[in-house]
Amino acid sequence: MKVAIVYSFEAKKTSQVAKHITEAWGKDITVLDADKISGKDLHDYDVLIIGAATWFDGELPGYWDEMVPELEQENFPGKKVAIYGLGNQKEYPENFCDAIGIMADLFSTLGSTVVGATSTEGYTFEASAGVKDGQFLGLALDIENQASLTKDRVKKWVAQVKQEIK
Numbered sequence: 001m002k003v004a005i006v007y008s009f010e011a012k013k014t015s016q017v018a019k020h021i022t023e024a025w026g027k028d029i030t031v032l033d034a035d036k037i038s039g040k041d042l043h044d045y046d047v048l049i050i051g052a053a054t055w056f057d058g059e060l061p062g063y064w065d066e067m068v069p070e071l072e073q074e075n076f077p078g079k080k081v082a083i084y085g086l087g088n089q090k091e092y093p094e095n096f097c098d099a100i101g102i103m104a105d106l107f108s109t110l111g112s113t114v115v116g117a118t119s120t121e122g123y124t125f126e127a128s129a130g131v132k133d134g135q136f137l138g139l140a141l142d143i144e145n146q147a148s149l150t151k152d153r154v155k156k157w158v159a160q161v162k163q164e165i166k
């Protein structure tokens with residue numbers, strides 16, 4: 001099974017978390033810079049771990065936003081996609097980690113199965129497009145307000161995703 005983690009190397013906190021994820025994953029994970037690849041490159045992998053912070057009051061960061069039209073030209077049936085999102089629940093309580101939902105919708109539409117849903121317990125926010133049926137559609141992280149919880153959350157999530165892709 002080929003696994004890749006995809007995020008922008010320019011995105012500071014998303015990159016920090018990617019390091020935790022790759023460490024927790026162990027070997028056999030390819031690290032891809034979203035700024036350097038095209039949508040077609042993602043066909044080479046069975047499992048994608050997508051990193052996306054939320055920016056601009058509930059939107060994707062620029063680099064994903066630019067890639068979306070390209071991704072929409074592709075189809076990724078059978079792929080498993082796990083999304084980790086970064087946000088700030090205190091500053092943006094009405095759009096906390098919306099990017100998780102935007103990416104989950106996108107990859108679902110492209111035929112992929114989104115894995116790695118997590119509980120909203122332990123977070124305080126009002127609304128999030130990343131939540132469906134009471135769960136985040138991926139892993140929500142808040143480095144600004146809950147930095148100390150990040151490593152543990154990542155560890156647990158990686159173990160969960162590994163189970164779900166078996």
Ligand SMILES: Cc1cc2nc3c(=O)[nH]c(=O)nc-3n(C[C@H](O)[C@H](O)[C@H](O)COP(=O)(O)O)c2cc1C
Nearest residue numbers: 011012013014053054056057058087088092096097
């Ligand atoms: C201009 C700006 C807008 C933001 N908008 C949101 C938002 O709508 N929702 C949210 O949860 N976080 C929001 N954030 C918080 C970022 O997602 C958070 O700081 C994240 O850790 C940034 O990750 P990065 O350094 O990898 O880009 C915003 C931050 C900035 C600076």
